[in-house]
Amino acid sequence: MRLSLRDLSVSFPDPAGDMRPALGPISFDVAEEDFVCLVGPTGCGKSSLIRVLAGLLPPTSGSARYGDEAIAGPMDSFAIMFQDANLMPWRTVLDNIALPLEIAGLPRDIRHEKVQTLLLQLHLEQFELAYPAELSGGMAQRVALGRVIVQQPRVLLLDEPFGALDALTRERLSLELLRLRQRYVQTIVMVTHDISEAVFLADRVIVMSRRPGRLVADISVDLPRPRSPAMIYEQRFLQLTKEVRAGIEDIRA
Amino acid sequence: MQKKVKSSAGNQDKNASVRRAMTLRRASPFLTVFVLLLVWQWVSAREIISHILVPPPADVYLAFSNAMADGTLPKHALVTLEEMLYGLLIGVGIGLVIGYAIAKAPLLESILSPVIVGFQSTPIVAYAPLLVIWFGSGLASKVVTTAVIVFFPMLVNTIVGIRGVSPNLRDLLRSLKAGRWQTFRHLEVPSALPVVLAGLKTSATLAVIGAVVGEFVSQGSGLGFLVTSARNLYDTPLVVVAVLTMTAISLSLYGLVAYVEWRFLVWQRRSIL
Ligand SMILES: Nc1ncnc2c1ncn2[C@@H]1O[C@H](COP(=O)(O)OP(=O)(O)OP(=O)(O)O)[C@@H](O)[C@H]1O
Ligand SMILES: [Mg+2]
Numbered sequence: 001m002r003l004s005l006r007d008l009s010v011s012f013p014d015p016a017g018d019m020r021p022a023l024g025p026i027s028f029d030v031a032e033e034d035f036v037c038l039v040g041p042t043g044c045g046k047s048s049l050i051r052v053l054a055g056l057l058p059p060t061s062g063s064a065r066y067g068d069e070a071i072a073g074p075m076d077s078f079a080i081m082f083q084d085a086n087l088m089p090w091r092t093v094l095d096n097i098a099l100p101l102e103i104a105g106l107p108r109d110i111r112h113e114k115v116q117t118l119l120l121q122l123h124l125e126q127f128e129l130a131y132p133a134e135l136s137g138g139m140a141q142r143v144a145l146g147r148v149i150v151q152q153p154r155v156l157l158l159d160e161p162f163g164a165l166d167a168l169t170r171e172r173l174s175l176e177l178l179r180l181r182q183r184y185v186q187t188i189v190m191v192t193h194d195i196s197e198a199v200f201l202a203d204r205v206i207v208m209s210r211r212p213g214r215l216v217a218d219i220s221v222d223l224p225r226p227r228s229p230a231m232i233y234e235q236r237f238l239q240l241t242k243e244v245r246a247g248i249e250d251i252r253a
Numbered sequence: 254m255q256k257k258v259k260s261s262a263g264n265q266d267k268n269a270s271v272r273r274a275m276t277l278r279r280a281s282p283f284l285t286v287f288v289l290l291l292v293w294q295w296v297s298a299r300e301i302i303s304h305i306l307v308p309p310p311a312d313v314y315l316a317f318s319n320a321m322a323d324g325t326l327p328k329h330a331l332v333t334l335e336e337m338l339y340g341l342l343i344g345v346g347i348g349l350v351i352g353y354a355i356a357k358a359p360l361l362e363s364i365l366s367p368v369i370v371g372f373q374s375t376p377i378v379a380y381a382p383l384l385v386i387w388f389g390s391g392l393a394s395k396v397v398t399t400a401v402i403v404f405f406p407m408l409v410n411t412i413v414g415i416r417g418v419s420p421n422l423r424d425l426l427r428s429l430k431a432g433r434w435q436t437f438r439h440l441e442v443p444s445a446l447p448v449v450l451a452g453l454k455t456s457a458t459l460a461v462i463g464a465v466v467g468e469f470v471s472q473g474s475g476l477g478f479l480v481t482s483a484r485n486l487y488d489t490p491l492v493v494v495a496v497l498t499m500t501a502i503s504l505s506l507y508g509l510v511a512y513v514e515w516r517f518l519v520w521q522r523r524s525i526l
Contacts, residue, residue, distance in 0.1 A: 054428050074428045086421045090443045090520045103429045103439070131520045151429075 001067035003030040003053065003155065003187065008062035009212065010048045021212035023048045025062055028206060028215055035181070035188045037198035039244065040208030041251065046191040047083075049213070050159045053189060054080040066155065079153035083160040085140035087132040087147075094119070094128040097146040118146050121180070138169035145173070149180055158190040162197075170194070171229065174201055178227060195248070199240045200227060207247035217247030308490040313497075316490035325479070330498050332475040336392060336464040337502070340399020344463075345456055348404045349449070352411025362412075373405050377463065381470045390471035398470075399463030403456035410452025414445025447521060450514045457506040461499050476502075 009024035023045025030036050038046050051057035052064055055074040064071045066078075079100075087096045094115055095102075101111040119125045122142050132140055141162060148156060161177075162170040174197060181188065192198050198205045199221055207217035221240055223231060231237050290310065296302060297309035304312070320326035355362045381398050388394035418441055426436050468477025476495045483491035515522070 051424075054424075056424050056427060074430050076430070078428070080425075080428050082421055082425070084421070086419070086425055088422065088440070088443070090446075090518075099439070100429050103426070103431045103435055131523050133520070134523060 001032055001154070003189070004065050005029070005049075006063050006065075008049070008052065008059050008064055010045060010052060010057065011060045011212075019060070021060075023052075023211075023213050026208070026213065026215050027062075028218065030187055030189060030204075033185050033187055035201060035203045036190070037202035037205045038189065038191045038208060039193065039195060039198050039205060039248065040213050041210050041248070042193075044208050044211050044213035046208065046213065047159050050080065050157050050189065050191055053155075054078060054157050056080075075155070077154035078157060079148045079151040079155075080157040081144055081148045081159065081161045083163050085132070085137075085144040087140060087143055089132050092129050092131060093124060093135070093143050096132065096143055097150055099147060100151045114150060115146070118150055121183075122146050122176070137165055138173065141165060141169075141173060142176075145177070145180070149184060152184060154186055156186050156188045156190075158188065160191050160193065163193065170197065175229070177201070182226065195241050195244050196232060196237075199223075199237060199244060200232060205240075205244050207244060207251075209251050216251060217244070219243050219247065305487065305489055308493060312490045313493045316488070317494045320491060320494055326494065326498065329474055329476050329479045329495070330502065333461070333464050333468070333477070333499070334502060336395040336467065336475065337399055337460040337506070339392070339396040340463055341403055341456060341460050341506075343396065344400035344403035344460075345407045345453065347400070348407025348452075348456075349411050352408045353415055355408075356412045356415035369405075369408065372401065377402055378466055378469075381466050384467070385471040390473060394471055395464050395467030395475070398467035399460050402459050402463035402466075406452045406455040406459065407449075410448050410455075411445065414448035414452075415441055417448065418444045447514075447518055450510060450518070454507055454510045454514075457510050458503050460506065461503045465499060 004027075006027050007025040008027065009021060011019040011021045014020045022043075026049070038049065040046055048057060052059050053071060055071050055078070058072070066075060069075075088099070091099065094112070097115045097118060098111040101114060106114075115128075116125075119128055122145065124139065124142060124146065127135065127139065132143070135143065141164075145161070162173050165173065178201065190198075190201065192201075202221050205217075205219045205221060206215060207219070208214065209216045219240065223234075223236060223240070293307070294310050297304060297307055308316075317326070351365070355365065377398060381394075384397050384401075385394045388397050422440055422444070423436070426440055431439065464475065465477035465480075468475040469481060472478050472481065476499050479495040480492050483489075483495065
């Protein structure tokens with residue numbers, strides 16, 4: 001099913017109490033199983049857009065729909081991952097990943113069985129009983145990724161999921177995300193501030209203007225899949241990153 | 254090569270000294286008590302202060318074994334303990350419930366705060382007689398004084414604990430379509446637990462004050478009553494025995510909560526290491 005945003009806008013009250021637009025109006029569609037990256041200047045409303053799609057923030061005007069259904073609250077087939085890992089410090093790795101299943105009411109043994117397979121795929125099998133404070137930033141984010149994948153969502157919403165990590169860890173996790181995506185195909189909308197990351201991962205990169213963020217460029221990435229790290233040296237890759245950068249620079253001018 | 258050996262030896266030294274520091278830290282409270290006992294013994298042996306004011310440890314021990322033998326101490330201690338436990342149960346319970354309600358509905362805070370702050374800033378000793386008039390001179394009035402005094406730390410810590418729940422985790426639970434009860438059980442309770450238990454520690458040590466103040470005001474039984482009646486007979490050793498028993502009860506309750514904390518907050522212990 002398609003995600004479609006129509007004249008979507010979000011406003012927040014400023015300290016004086018007046019409503020100030022923070023996002024949009026913005027319209028675009030995301031086809032089923034498309035991977036779309038959003039880039040744009042800080043404060044342009046990217047997180048707000050993700051939160052609207054997640055059903056956590058009602059739009060001020062316009063609409064967001066999934067298929068025929070208007071998004072008016074959290075949707076069953078959606079999952080969201082935040083910038084920081086956002087783990088429960090009192091739960092072990094295993095129980096953090098199992099949380100969505102527990103909320104859904106699955107019995108303990110089935111929860112554990114599902115999480116065990118995922119732990120292997122995420123290279124976390126030795127840490128299942130560790131607490132979040134005992135993990136590195138990269139591992140914590142991997143756990144957060146596990147908590148999203150375990151929901152087997154049709155739509156994955158990622159708000160700068162690797163933003164707080166160093167470049168190498170970020171690259172490793174990006175590759176893992178692509179690998180997981182091959183296994184559990186799904187629609188992905190991801191916010192990032194890293195242009196090459198956006199081009200490397202996405203089928204489409206959407207560039208947003210300064211606050212209130214509108215669509216200024218919508219660039220299709222025609223690099224073949226599966227993507228490999230070597231691609232970032234290819235001519236086409238560089239061309240695309242230039243295009244995205246030009247879109248962003250346009251805003252600045 | 255040599256350097257390596259040297260540095261590992263240095264490490265061992267360091268470990269040993271860390272361990273020594275830890276042992277010292279664990280032992281130091283007992284050392285303090287021991288030194289105090291020595292000073293006490295010394296002061297009374299020389300009669301620097303009259304034995305009527307500061308009875309020697311031996312007299313106190315004698316008073317203690319007498320009071321144990323004829324059953325007065327256990328009887329009064331049990332009375333006080335009973336008042337404390339009921340008072341804690343009620344005060345902590347109400348503190349938790351109202352604290353949670355206030356944390357969830359800020360309007361409620363504005364409505365209730367004059368009453369709560371008023372109660373808290375008036376010395377309990379001043380209005381304890383009033384409570385005795387209202388609740389009689391039996392168990393009830395002492396349970397109420399205890400409940401009043403243990404209520405406040407629970408209230409404040411519950412509010413702080415629940416308001417401190419991470420908004421991002423709230424969003425996460427919302428996106429998982431968790432119900433009210435699930436959010437309470439899986440997020441609010443575990444998240445607020447450390448702060449709430451800290452409040453419970455304070456309440457546990459305050460409980461004895463509530464009970465004893467009640468006993469001072471309305472005579473009859475309990476450790477507070479034992480203090481007053483022994484004082485009237487100039488039986489200073491018995492006064493000391495009663496006071497030390499209060500301390501012991503208070504410390505045991507504190508220790509109990511500390512143990513619960515240690516048992517249930519494994520994740521916090523692991524995080525600090
Ligand atoms: N709850 C709120 N109340 C008031 N203003 C808000 C609120 N949330 C966001 N804003 C404002 O709305 C604007 C858009 O915020 P948003 O977090 O969506 O931006 P962003 O593009 O994700 O920024 P960043 O790249 O820094 O994460 C910002 O200017 C922010 O200050
Ligand atoms: Mg953001």
